[in-house]
Amino acid sequence: MKTKVFLVGGPDIDARLDLMRRLQDKFELSAVGSNPNLYDLFDKNGSNYYYYSFAQHINPLNDLIAIIKLINIFREEKPALVHTFGTKPCALARIAAGLANVPIIIGTITGLGMLYRKDGFKYAIIRFFYEILQKIASHFSDLTIFQNKDDRKKFISRGIVRAEKTEIIPGSGILTDKFNLSRFNAIERNQIREELSISQDSFVVTMVARIIRAKGVLDFCDTANALKEEGKFIFLLVGSEDEGKLDKLSPKEIEYIRNSVIWLKKRKDIDHILASSDLFAYPTNYGEGLPRALIEAGSMELPLVATDLPGCRAIIDGGVNGILIPPNNSAYLVQAIRCIAASKTMRQNFGEISRAKAISTFDIKHIIKKTEEVYMDLLENSLK
Numbered sequence: 001m002k003t004k005v006f007l008v009g010g011p012d013i014d015a016r017l018d019l020m021r022r023l024q025d026k027f028e029l030s031a032v033g034s035n036p037n038l039y040d041l042f043d044k045n046g047s048n049y050y051y052y053s054f055a056q057h058i059n060p061l062n063d064l065i066a067i068i069k070l071i072n073i074f075r076e077e078k079p080a081l082v083h084t085f086g087t088k089p090c091a092l093a094r095i096a097a098g099l100a101n102v103p104i105i106i107g108t109i110t111g112l113g114m115l116y117r118k119d120g121f122k123y124a125i126i127r128f129f130y131e132i133l134q135k136i137a138s139h140f141s142d143l144t145i146f147q148n149k150d151d152r153k154k155f156i157s158r159g160i161v162r163a164e165k166t167e168i169i170p171g172s173g174i175l176t177d178k179f180n181l182s183r184f185n186a187i188e189r190n191q192i193r194e195e196l197s198i199s200q201d202s203f204v205v206t207m208v209a210r211i212i213r214a215k216g217v218l219d220f221c222d223t224a225n226a227l228k229e230e231g232k233f234i235f236l237l238v239g240s241e242d243e244g245k246l247d248k249l250s251p252k253e254i255e256y257i258r259n260s261v262i263w264l265k266k267r268k269d270i271d272h273i274l275a276s277s278d279l280f281a282y283p284t285n286y287g288e289g290l291p292r293a294l295i296e297a298g299s300m301e302l303p304l305v306a307t308d309l310p311g312c313r314a315i316i317d318g319g320v321n322g323i324l325i326p327p328n329n330s331a332y333l334v335q336a337i338r339c340i341a342a343s344k345t346m347r348q349n350f351g352e353i354s355r356a357k358a359i360s361t362f363d364i365k366h367i368i369k370k371t372e373e374v375y376m377d378l379l380e381n382s383l384k
Helices: 013-023 039-044 060-077 088-099 121-140 149-157 191-195 217-230 251-260 270-275 292-299 330-341 344-362 364-382
Strands: 003-008 027-033 048-051 081-085 104-109 111-113 143-146 166-168 203-208 233-238 262-265 279-282 304-307 322-325
Touching: 003 013, 003 060, 003 088, 003 364, 013 027, 013 039, 013 364, 027 060, 039 048, 060 088, 081 088, 081 364, 088 104, 088 121, 104 121, 104 364, 111 149, 143 149, 143 364, 149 166, 191 270, 203 217, 203 270, 203 292, 217 233, 217 251, 217 330, 233 270, 270 292, 279 292, 279 330, 292 304, 292 344, 304 330, 322 330, 330 344, 344 364
Parallel strands: 003 027, 003 081, 027 048, 081 104, 104 143, 143 166, 203 233, 203 279, 233 262, 279 304, 304 322
Antiparallel strands: none
């Protein structure tokens, strides 16, 4: 009989489907998330799905209800291992699993958002309660997984988790076979340019992100406007508005985006868009775990420009496979884009190195192998 494993997250728990598909031979996998529209998707992939509701902001009553709901799910289904993902779900679900006496509990911190990026009383209060929750969650946990060494160091230094109960797994993994420029012929590489009436001699700068202020989309637009008079640069922004975020953009800012760049909203053909691009920019100010879009762009042999923040600098070695820039600084982004656009040799070198790093470090098969090893080690130790 396979060991019963539950993966728990927020509204985007379906992002773990690739992981689940590749672990199905070894474990009986189920998902728990806060999106009520995922039942059919998981059912088609041979997994059970359980829904619970939670608020992304601080809401003690809602959080208590979420914990009780999760406790009931765990007590009824009796998983041997619960693996949680996200910021708030990672804390609430681990506490619930502990109170439900789940034998093995793991939490993956997928980034810290704006918690440690903003000052002021409001964020100090949020950090205070967040760290209390994470300390309680860590007490119940067998292991806390981080996607980059900076977040791990911060949690250890602030006394949230003990070093010996931590591990680094670099992201959720990407399909480097899919995000592979060599599988696109010349016609396919120009497909998006033709769709958008972009000339072959234009230099296409692409950004893929959720459309919120913290992701740096306004800096991306400022850069587009700064380079507009030079004529050769085209800026593509791919992503949909995130209505649920506190830092969502105003109607005026949304209009500014529409007037500054080609905004493609949400797309499923990201690999084709990247194949038609010349450079990938990611001027985020958000506390990333490991930005998937940045890894996918590197796997497609694109030169990378991103903010010098945790997560981004785990993917980019400054001056080796891309350029790291200070946060909130479109002037540096302008300079970096000009520098890369001026040198075909630099673009090729950056792209080749990023591709090699994606294959050796971020391919999903490595993440699956490491995750399976973690599960098996903890399960075996629990039997001793």
